[in-house]
Amino acid sequence: MTVSSTARVLLVLTSHDDLGGIRKTGFYIDEAAEPWQVFTAAGYTVDFASVQGGVPPQDGRRIGDPVQDEFLNDPQVARLLAHTPALADVDAAGYDAVFYVGGHGTMWDFPTSPDVARVGREVYQSGGVVAAVCHGPAALLNLTLADGTHLVDGRRVTGFSNAEEEAVGLTEVVPFLLAEEMSARGATHVAAPNFTENVVVDGRLVTGQNPQSAAGAAREVVAVLAGR
Template sequence: MPKVLFALTSHGQLGDTGRNTGFYVPEVAHPAEVFRSHGWDIAFVSVTGGNSPRDGVKDGDTVTEAFLASHEQQLADTPTADTLDPADYDAIFYAGGHGTMWDFPDATALAQLAARIYEQGGVVAGVCHGPAGLVNVTLTDGTPLVEGKQVSAFTNEEEDAVGLTDVVPFALESALIAKGAKFTKSDNFQQFAVADNRLVTGQNPASAAKVAELVIAELA
């Protein structure tokens, strides 16, 4: 069966705010349900391994509750990218959460793993702040993965709307554009996802399941 690797942040502090952050659990749980319903296997990796900090769990989200109940052991002991073989995966999915803004861009082993999955014919995906991990993914020929491709992510306007423009270490939309991405987006917090030559990205949490659907379509 096809296999998707969810990449998770290991960063748990929201700058100097005193607030906790981590990977945004619904942005994994809802896509995971889409993949599962299509017969895909699911695995996890994180920047430093072990138990990744979590954010975004809300009462009444039964999909997320079921996901956590069935994957607790895997989430408690995630491997690091340097221990994994890219040949084992058909896609890598960078999950969001504000923590990604601090550790995804400099996660060299994770970026190398994503580039190898892509160059073997797989799909690279990300949603919301997850595309922070794409900023420094470089292909063998030295080209940034996002260069010349349609890409979406949490927008500068959305960051401003949640009051964190001066907290995050950089503006994600601007960083992707600087790498040559053709940044594309919808209105704040509306579902929006785009696929371009096996690169699939979504704008915000509402787009997470759609990203999974597009990943599956890219490999169909």
């Protein structure tokens, strides 16, 4: 696959808005906004899709935050987020990378969506990059390749750590602990201290641990695509 300034990246968002009955959740805005900025600056075309389509639920809004404001007030972004296609309707052909945006909502619908796995598999097997940040690696749990093996099997990855889940008080709320489930599928989970930037690159698989790692994960995607 040849990558140029016209490369296309798909940002995948959760459609799940219920945080175990405690409050509303969704995709974490920073984890979409910062990669969007990085990819846009690189000259990439950025598209959005969500599990169910329509308007994806948001979490982590901070009024007056310049990064979030730039993202949410961009006319094209606003138009795209108002009518995201359902992943079932997305043709992965032509995407150079797929980036699974985090947020606690992903813990419910990313692992159970066959199209979350399908899009990642098709991008990866066509020579593209699969990336995910924070809880976004929940998308990788049931992402198997054509030979039936898990993409993460034998790979170094990261994602929201057990210690971070405990720190935010949601260990007993989420349906599973992300780091443990990735390890159960043969991955080596690499954790850094809580809420510090940590990006792990293993070939064409790029993962970031937490919101602080969103921009760094996107920069590594750009670097991997540029280096192939």
